[in-house]
């Protein structure tokens with residue numbers, strides 16, 4: 001039930017955003033993520049954006065693991 | 074993890090598997106708390122990638138599964154009232170209550186509508202002001218803020234025919250209850266990524282501090298899960314208990330404070346009953362006094378039948394991680410996804426349903 005999918009915000013009017021999930025656009029509420037901006041990737045759950053997807057952190061996690069694989073593997 | 078090449082993915086998966094095999098020198102049991110993880114683990118065949126020393130058990134992390142019969146019986150009782158429209162996530166429909174289910178009531182003519190978002194309930198309420206619209210507010214910390222936000226939106230819209238029937242549950246108190254009971258030996262925990270996206274890292278601090286159990290917040294890609302198993306096995310081999318966060322890309326340490334503020338304005342902590350576990354102090358959410366008029370139980374009195382549990386169903390033990398679905402004599406025989414006896418077979422995230430659908434892998438034999 002806690003499934004959430006990443007989507008890109010393509011438009012925002014007040015507390016509603018238009019997001020794009022694999023080519024399909026959808027309206028979601030930003031009541032739980034009021035700071036979200038157009039162009040950002042967010043996580044969508046039950047019609048609400050609930051978190052920002054941080055590309056930088058994604059890259060860092062990957063690099064960390066890569067580094068471990070390189071050193072220890 | 075986005076932006077990897079297939080080559081990188083393969084190399085990482087090989088690394089994780091190799092290290093897990095090297096470090097797991099004694100049997101360890103890891104519990105995946107979240108039903109979404111259970112499904113992801115089965116789909117990706119993670120169990121088959123792990124050495125026999127590493128056992129994965131499912132925990133109480135399927136909100137539909139842990140919702141007790143009494144709640145379903147209450148929802149059924151409301152659905153039988155002529156002026157009520159029930160809105161719900163689809164998962165709840167076929168969960169058997171004591172003598173009926175929402176699916177059976179729907180077939181008998183009740184007005185029950187499946188919604189994708191709790192917000193959809195508000196359009197339904199606005200379109201039919203003579204009816205009372207009751208949203209079945211089930212779910213963990215991921216989902217509860219969406220129900221709370223819907224209550225705030227209903228207030229802003231001036232709707233007076235929208236209600237929630239809350240069975241929201243909180244994950245950390247349930248983990249504490251499981252570890253305190255000590256019924257199942259758990260060496261490490263895979264923590265639910267999207268619950269954590271809301272609550273952050275701090276509420277899990279007690280796992281390592283008080284119980285000495287290492288835990289990892291992780292995502293839902295096969296590599297996230299393998300990576301988390303690796304981190305746990307590494308901690309266990311080193312004799313360390315700590316909380317790791319493998320899912321930083323959507324779980325900042327502080328979680329989502331804005332969502333928690335919305336949640337806290339509408340709901341307050343309350344004791345809650347979990348199927349198979351019983352009442353856990355402070356593990357649920359009740360509508361606060363200021364929003365009482367949106368609370369179905371407070372605003373719309375209803376008579377509910379006496380609750381009965383199915384005598385043969387071992388769903389409660391499955392949820393506590395002490396029985397496997399295959400230990401239940403009804404599994405796959407009297408109880409199948411088409412004709413479920415217990416909630417663990419109904420929800421797509423239920424452990425019994427996942428075992429039935431994907432096969433149990435090595436642990437069945």
Ligand code: SF4
Pocket residue numbers: 385386387388389391398401402403404405408409413414415416417418419425
């Ligand atoms: S197989 Fe069915 S009856 Fe047995 S524990 Fe699972 S849900 Fe209950």
